[in-house]
Structure formats: C-alpha cells, structure tokens
Amino acid sequence: MPWPALPIEDLPAWAHLNGVSFNKIKVTSTEGKGYGVVSETDLSTVDTSPDTPALLTVPHDLVLNAAAVDEYAKEDKNFRQLLDAVGHRSGRADVLLFLLVQTALASRYGNPSVGVSNPWTKYLQFLPETVLVPTLWTEDERILLQGTSLEAAVNAKISALDAEFAVVRERSSAVACWRELLWVAGLVSFTDWIRLDALYRSRCLELPRSGECMVPCIDMINHSATPSAYYEENLRDEVVLLLRPGVSISNGDEITISYGNDKSAAEMLFSYGFIDPQLTADELVLPLSPFPDDPLAKAKLVAFGQAPQIRVARGDGGSIRWQSEFAYLMCANEEDGVEFRILQDNDGGRQLRVFWQDEDVTDRATGFETLIRSHPLAAVLQLRVVTVVQEQLQTQLERLRSRTFPDQADPMQREDCFKAALLLRQVEAKILESAIEALEKERSTLLKDRNVVAYLGLMEHAESDLAGEEAANEADDFS
Numbered sequence: 194m195p196w197p198a199l200p201i202e203d204l205p206a207w208a209h210l211n212g213v214s215f216n217k218i219k220v221t222s223t224e225g226k227g228y229g230v231v232s233e234t235d236l237s238t239v240d241t242s243p244d245t246p247a248l249l250t251v252p253h254d255l256v257l258n259a260a261a262v263d264e265y266a267k268e269d270k271n272f273r274q275l276l277d278a279v280g281h282r283s284g285r286a287d288v289l290l291f292l293l294v295q296t297a298l299a300s301r302y303g304n305p306s307v308g309v310s311n312p313w314t315k316y317l318q319f320l321p322e323t324v325l326v327p328t329l330w331t332e333d334e335r336i337l338l339q340g341t342s343l344e345a346a347v348n349a350k351i352s353a354l355d356a357e358f359a360v361v362r363e364r365s366s367a368v369a370c371w372r373e374l375l376w377v378a379g380l381v382s383f384t385d386w387i388r389l390d391a392l393y394r395s396r397c398l399e400l401p402r403s404g405e406c407m408v409p410c411i412d413m414i415n416h417s418a419t420p421s422a423y424y425e426e427n428l429r430d431e432v433v434l435l436l437r438p439g440v441s442i443s444n445g446d447e448i449t450i451s452y453g454n455d456k457s458a459a460e461m462l463f464s465y466g467f468i469d470p471q472l473t474a475d476e477l478v479l480p481l482s483p484f485p486d487d488p489l490a491k492a493k494l495v496a497f498g499q500a501p502q503i504r505v506a507r508g509d510g511g512s513i514r515w516q517s518e519f520a521y522l523m524c525a526n527e528e529d530g531v532e533f534r535i536l537q538d539n540d541g542g543r544q545l546r547v548f549w550q551d552e553d554v555t556d557r558a559t560g561f562e563t564l565i566r567s568h569p570l571a572a573v574l575q576l577r578v579v580t581v582v583q584e585q586l587q588t589q590l591e592r593l594r595s596r597t598f599p600d601q602a603d604p605m606q607r608e609d610c611f612k613a614a615l616l617l618r619q620v621e622a623k624i625l626e627s628a629i630e631a632l633e634k635e636r637s638t639l640l641k642d643r644n645v646v647a648y649l650g651l652m653e654h655a656e657s658d659l660a661g662e663e664a665a666n667e668a669d670d671f672s
C-alpha cells in the first residue's frame with residue numbers, strides 16, 4: 194500500500210496537540226541512522242538534583258499495547274468487529290492489526306467510512322518507510338546471510354509472517370467493510386505486513402507496568418553503547434526520558450539510549466537492522482534437529498515442546514559456555530532409559546508422556562541435562578552430547594566459510610546490508626572457532642573418564658566379538 198508520509202517538521206505540532214512535551218530537545222535527521230533526538234541546549238546532570246524535569250514526557254494514553262488496542266476498539270465498532278474476528282491471539286498481533294488499519298486509513302484518507310482515526314493514524318506517518326532488518330532485505334541481500342545463524346532464523350520468520358498474514362486476510366475478509374477497504378482494492382500486500390512487523394520489532398519496548406508496547410517520540414531515540422539517557426514510567430504512568438546521572442552534553446549533541454547490552458550481533462541485526470560492534474554480546478543461537486534415523490525423533494520433539502537450539506556464549510574472561518537442553522534428550526535412547534507412553538486422561542483424551550528410568554518426567558522434558566546426572570553412564574551421555582554439539586558447530590563453521598564473501602557489495606545489495614552481514618559473519622566465525630576448541634577440550638577430558646573408558650572398552654569388545662562371529666559365519670557359509 195502507498196505509505197503516507199508527513200515531514201518531521203510537523204511532529205512538534207502533533208506532539209503539542211496530543212500532550213507530548215519536549216523539553217530542550219528535538220527530533221531531527223541524523224547521519225546514517227534516520228531520525229534521532231538532539232539537544233537544543235547544553236545539558237548536564239553533574240550538578241543537578243534528581244528531580245530535574247524530564248527531557249520528554251509522553252502521556253499514558255498514547256502508549257500502544259494490547260490493552261490500548263482494546264480501548265481504541267471500544268470507540269470504533271468497525272474496528273471492534275475486526276479485532277473480534279482476527280485478534281486476541283497475542284498482544285503483538287493485536288498491535289500489528291491496529292497499525293495495519295491505521296496505515297490503511299491514512300493512505301485512504303478520502304474514504305473515512307470505515308474506522309475512526311486517532312493520534313496514531315497521524316503519528317505513523319512520521320515513521321520511516323523502511324527498516325534495515327533482514328526480513329525486509331531483498332533476496333540478493335539475504336544471500337549475504339548464508340551460513341550465519343540468521344539464515345534459518347530469517348527464513349523461519351518470513352514463513353511465520355506468511356502464515357500469520359494468511360489468517361489475517363482470511364478472517365478479515367469475512368467482515369464486509371474491511372474486505373472492501375483492505376482487500377478488494379488490493380490495498381494491502383504481504384510486504385506491508387512484513388514492514389509492520391519490522392516497524393514494531395525495531396520500535397517496541399518493555400515497560401514495567403505497560404509491558405511490551407510502542408511509545409510515540411520515545412521511539413525516535415537511537416541506540417548507543419554509551420547512552421546519555423534512559424526512559425521509565427513515572428507515578429502517573431507517563432513515559433519519561435531522563436538524562437543519566439553524571440552526563441553532560443552540548444547543544445546539538447544526539448541523545449541516545451541503550452537497546453540492551455546483552456543482545457548478540459544476530460539479535461541486534463534481526464530486531465533493529467544494525468549491529469553495534471562496541472556492545473554486542475558474543476553469543477550465537479543455532480537450531481538443532483533430532484537424528485534423522487531416530488525412531489523416537491517425533492516423540493522427542495513433541496515432548497520437548499520448544500524449538501530445539503544450541504546456545505553458545507563467551508563469558509567474562511573469554512571462557513565459552515554452551516547450552517542445549519534438547520541435545521540431552523536427543524542423545525538419550527530407549528536402552529538408556531527413555532520411554533514414551535500414550536496415556537488416557539480423565540477427559541478421554543490421549544497424552545504423550547515421557548519416562549526416564551521408569552519415572553514420569555513429562556514436566557521436566559526440557560531439563561534432561563539435570564535428569565541424566567544421576568545415571569551411572571552420565572559421562573557417556575555427556576560425551577555423546579558434546580560430540581553432537583561440536584559436530585553441529587563444525588558444520589555451521591564450514592557453511593560460513595564455504596561461501597567466499599565478496600570484497601564489496603554488488604549493485605543489487607545495499608552497502609549497509611553488506612557491511613552488517615560482513616560483521617555478523619566475522620563475529621559468528623570467531624565464536625564458533627572458540628566453541629569448537631572448548632568442546633574438543635571437554636571431549637578429551639570425558640574420553641579419560643573411568644566410566645567412559647570402561648564403556649568404550651566394552652563396546653569395542655562387543656564389536657570384535659560380533660566381527661568374529663560374522664567372520665566365522667562367513668567362513669561357515671563359504672565352506
């Protein structure tokens with residue numbers, strides 16, 4: 194749909210009309226980061242008291258979350274119909290539906306017969322048309338992510354958005370006035386849905402009382418590893434922007450906040466479309482699949498109930514920590530003591546239950562690492578898990594390296610996407626190398642474990658007995 198745009202110079206008038214107060218700061222264009230907030234005077238908290246007035250105050254009724262969407266629906270019976278037909282699946286999905294409607298209304302301003310406009314209808318028109326998050330990269334640009342942890346994550350997100358959009362389209366088409374506005378004229382496309390998701394992801398924040406939400410004007414503030422400000426909800430539930438203690442900034446300086454100092458490079462790029470090399474946590478998350486020949490694979494996935502992953506992080510002092518709860522369930526077999534049973538419940542339904550050493554551990558299926566600790570062959574199971582995780586990381590590193598990365602972006606790729614992908618590849622290759630090395634050390638230690646040595650000795654013995662029997666059989670056959 195055509196994305197309506199208003200010049201940022203109109204923002205102060207919108208703010209005034211809607212009770213947002215800017216105090217010696219303004220929203221303006223910044224170098225390479227879109228809009229940002231700059232100071233209009235010298236500011237300092239070095240000598241001031243804690244009750245220095247906020248730099249920005251946003252009234253509570255402008256905070257956009259699922260509860261606010263519900264309130265808007267009370268004033269607008271057409272939107273209420275739409276929300277009842279499509280919404281109430283998650284807070285995020287309700288806000289996205291609201292944003293979709295507001296953008297459609299703004300782009301079809303001549304047709305106000307459906308929907309009531311509100312402060313967000315206009316505010317959305319100040320937001321950028323695109324964000325550099327990879328779900329909005331072109332196919333040529335997404336090639337740059339091959340071999341990184343984002344390759345699978347971005348594809349999975351696009352598929353999930355596609356399924357979500359199909360539901361929105363189908364259910365809203367059942368409501369006559371919205372079918373007319375959104376779909377009959379071909380106003381809304383899947384790209385619009387991807388864009389709204391990107392806009393929401395890159396601008397939403399978490400507040401103690403309002404939860405996950407969008408806050409107008411606060412969402413104009415850019416990120417820095419050394420932020421000068423922070424936001425919070427005050428006693429009146431307004432969202433306020435405050436200068437950090439001990440900070441001095443000059444007239445014209447940009448005011449920044451932190452988008453979180455524990456986010457990995459992949460997470461930063463996925464959510465915000467840029468990587469802060471100064472801050473990103475050295476962390477990597479990869480998907481994990483059960484062994485393709487494991488007859489219990491499906492049952493293990495169902496019982497685990499979450500997306501199986503391997504998480505690797507570099508801790509303080511450079512040491513590597515890794516975690517993969519599913520790998521423990523994946524590597525435990527029937528002969529070790531894992532069993533699945535289908536039990537009838539009181540309502541006549543059937544339930545998949547997981548047993549470990551004959552104990553029902555269905556509620557602890559995501560905690561197999563703890564469960565196996567008391568097993569006499571715990572070290573053997575640990576060795577299997579370490580080997581599987583190491584192999585997965587090795588395969589990932591080989592995929593990352595198998596693609597010769599060009600020296601520069603080709604004409605079909607935006608420079609910023611190229612630079613972000615290059616940085617992501619460097620960060621991920623480094624952590625993969627360190628993790629593989631750490632896992633190799635862990636494997637060597639486990640291979641010296643008394644129980645492992647005894648177990649492997651037994652296995653070798655059994656194999657040579659088997660080979661001997663086979664050879665004897667073959668000899669018999671030959672004779």
Ligand SMILES: C[S@@+](CC[C@H](N)C(=O)[O-])C[C@H]1O[C@@H](n2cnc3c(N)ncnc32)[C@H](O)[C@@H]1O
Binds near residue numbers: 226228229321413416
């Ligand atoms: C909450 S918005 C901030 C306002 C935004 N710049 C705008 O034009 O509306 C977050 C987006 O700003 C941009 N951004 C924020 N901090 C940045 C930084 N340090 N470097 C590059 N881009 C940044 C990214 O596009 C990000 O998705």
